[in-house]
Every structure is written in C-alpha cells, then in structure tokens.
Amino acid sequence: MPTEPSRFYRWELLLLLFCAYFLHQADRAIFGVLLPLIKSELGLSDTQLGLTASVLFLVLAVMVPVAGFLGDRWSKKKIITGSLIFWSIATMLTGFARGLGGLILFRSVATGGGESFYGPASTALIAAYHEKTRAIALSIHQASLYIGIMCSGFLAGYVAELFGWRFAFYLFGGFGILLGFILIFRLRDVPQSVSIKEEKIPPFQAVLLLIRIPTVLLLTVGFTAIVFVNNAYLTWMPSYIKERFALSQMESGGYAMFYHHLAALIGVLVGGFVADMMVIRFPRFRILLQTITMLLGVPLIFTMGSADSLRILWTTVFLFGMMRGLYESNTHAAMFDVIPSRLRSTVVGLMIMTAFLFGSFSPLLLGWLGDVYGTEKGLAFGFQILSFTWLLGGCCLLSSFLFTFHNDQLKQKHKQN
Helix, strand or coil: CCCCCCCCHHHHHHHHHHHHHHHHHHHHHHHHHHHHHHHHHHCCCHHHHHHHHHHHHHHHHHHHHHHHHHHCCCCHHHHHHHHHHHHHHHHHHHCCCCCHHHHHHHHHHHHHHHHCCHHHHHHHHHHHHCCCCHHHHHHHHHHHHHHHHHHHHHHHHHHHHHHCHHHHHHHHHHHHHHHHHHHHHHCCCCCHHHHCCCCCCCHHHHHHHHHCCHHHHHHHHHHHHHHHHHHHHHHHHHHHHHHHHCCCHHHHHHHHHHHHHHHHHHHHHHHHHHHHHHCCCCCCHHHHHHHHHHHHHHHHHHHHCCCCCHHHHHHHHHHHHHHHHHHHCCHHHHHHCCCCHHHHHHHHHHHHHHHHHHHCHHHHHHHHHHHHHCHHHHHHHHHHHHHHHHHHHHHHHHHHHHHHHHHHHHHHHHHHC
16 A cells, blocks of 8 residues: 655655656657758658657557556556656667668657656646645646756757767667666655545546546647647757758757747746636636637747748747647646546546547648648648647637536536535
C-alpha cells in the first residue's frame, strides 16, 4: 500500500514531473529544429520529413488510450519512470539513423510509443496530490513544456552547429536516462487516502460513460484543434522562417521556439492562477477563458502565413503563444470538472488519442504543400489553412459554455456528494 507522504512532497513531485515533462517536449521539439540539417544529410523530401513527424503523432494516438486505461489501474510511478527511460533511449538511437526507415523506427515509433505513456499517468498523479491547487499545479507542469521547447530550440541548434545534429539526440537522450534513475528512488504513487477511494471501471464501460457527457466531446474537439496546429508548428515553423527570412539554423529554430513558448509560459501561469481564483465565484470561467483565447487566436495563426517582416512575424508568434498558454492552463482542469475522479487518466488518454489521431496529419499536409508549391509558399499557405481549425474549436467551446458545461458540472458535483 502506498504510504501517506509529507505535506511538502506534493511540490517535490511536481518538480520531478516538471523535469520529466521538460525532456518529454524537448526531445519532441528538437526534430523540427534540426530538420533542415537532417534533410540535407539524408537527402529526404519535405513530404518524407512530414511523414516522419506524422507517424510519431499517429503512434501517440494509437498508444495513449492504452496508457490512459493502464494509468487508472497500474502503478503510476512505474508507468512514468519506465516511459521516461524508454523514450530517452529511443531519442539517443535516433542519432544513429541513416535514412527514412531509421528515423521512422527510432524517432516515430519508439519515441512516440514511450512518450504516449507519460501524459495520462502524470496528469492524474498531479491531480491526486493537488486537489485544491489543481489548475495552478497543472499549469506549472504545463509550463515545463514551453520551457523545454524554448531551451531545446537554442541548445539543439547550437549543439548541431558545433558537433552535428546527431550529437543533439545523444545529449537529450542521455539526460533523460539519468533523470529516469532519479525518479526510481524519489517518485511516489497516489497517496493512500486517494487510492482507497478509486473504483475500477471496465474500459468499454468507461468509454461509454465519458462519451455520454456532451462537454467531454466538445472539449476534446477544442483540444484536437490545439494539437493539430501545434504539431505543424513544431515540425515546420523553423524551416518556414529559415526559408522566408534567410536566418541561420540556430536563429530560425531558437527564436521560433523561444518567442512562442515564452508567451505560452506566461499565459499558462497567469491562466492557471486566475482560473483557480475566479472559478470559485464563476464556475464556468475555465471554459469561458478557453473559448475567448481560441477565437482570438484564429487571425493570429492566419497572419503567421502572410507576415512580410520579422517584426510582424515575431509579434504574431508571441501573441499566438499567449493565447495557446491561456487555453492550456485549463485543458485538464476544465475536463476534470465534469468527470469522475477515477476516470482522470482514462479521459486524458482518450482526449490525447483523438487529438493526435487527427493532429498527426498536419505535418504531412504542410510537407506535401511544401513539395507542391515550394517550401516557403507551401508552408505559408499551410499555416493560413490551419487557422480554421481553431475557429472550429472555438465554436465548439462556445457551445459548451452556453449549453452543456454548467449542467455537466452540476451532475458531477451531485454524484460526488
């Protein structure tokens, strides 16, 4: 049986998972930063490189529901630790790839398979330790995503210019393996007071229960729109900037990741703090904030594909990152307001599965457009197309705010009481 931890451990756990998620996202982001060098050395087309990224996201989509179901039934500590070590080894092996097959095997299949098990278990574990500070704790955890991508953009570009793109994969993978062994000794499972209350539900019954909650479906569409654009941004924005404005490898990759994710970092911390205060007086505040930020983000994404100066582009990238951060500060907190606590890992798995199943096609779409119209024009057109996915997501969230969220939240509170 898990032992009851000290009252300070919940923040130590958050720090440990912050570091793990930092590497989770950094390992994923460095591919986009190093993509021009990989393309040049291995002689691959934009479509082939887009396919590599799409396969990774497709593997995530297929595996993450399994991870979600297991996260509500198995040791979350073992799942998180094993996942971290596995994807870190796969990241190191990516540096040995000699062609498209090796990239897909190590980068897409192995790394994606390992990363898929982290999200559901870690999110549920944080929620278990932070019942009263859920949004801010999940926002801090989400902040490591942005910091990881910001740092990896400059670091991977710098390391690649000095030692080659392969060494960057060796470096990031090695740090992940080291952290994995630290988690073996320091990470703890769900506290006893929480785990006793958990009732196991068969997978098929759990799915039926969740899809009968309208807000769950609408929030999933919104999150899918976020992921669809984000996957394309991580994969192609550094290449788009390099082609359009003739910047260096480190400048295009570093600044593309830095400006966007610095703003997202600010947004996610502000959004989490404000939401935890406002939701006491206005229970629908989380979803209202998400609705507004998605609708405001539509013209920003469109402008990224038409900016004719670096000043306009960086401003747009920064504001787009702010909207994304404000939205993601409540991605899971809003969902947890309308579902049973025993299904938290399961619903995260299903939501991520849906989002990455559709989101896996955006890198391939932009790669194909790059081959058809030329890298610069094709990617510019692609980002303009992507803006309409946020419009769809924003409309779904608005519908939930107006018609479903309040009722679903009341039903959940009634069941808990």
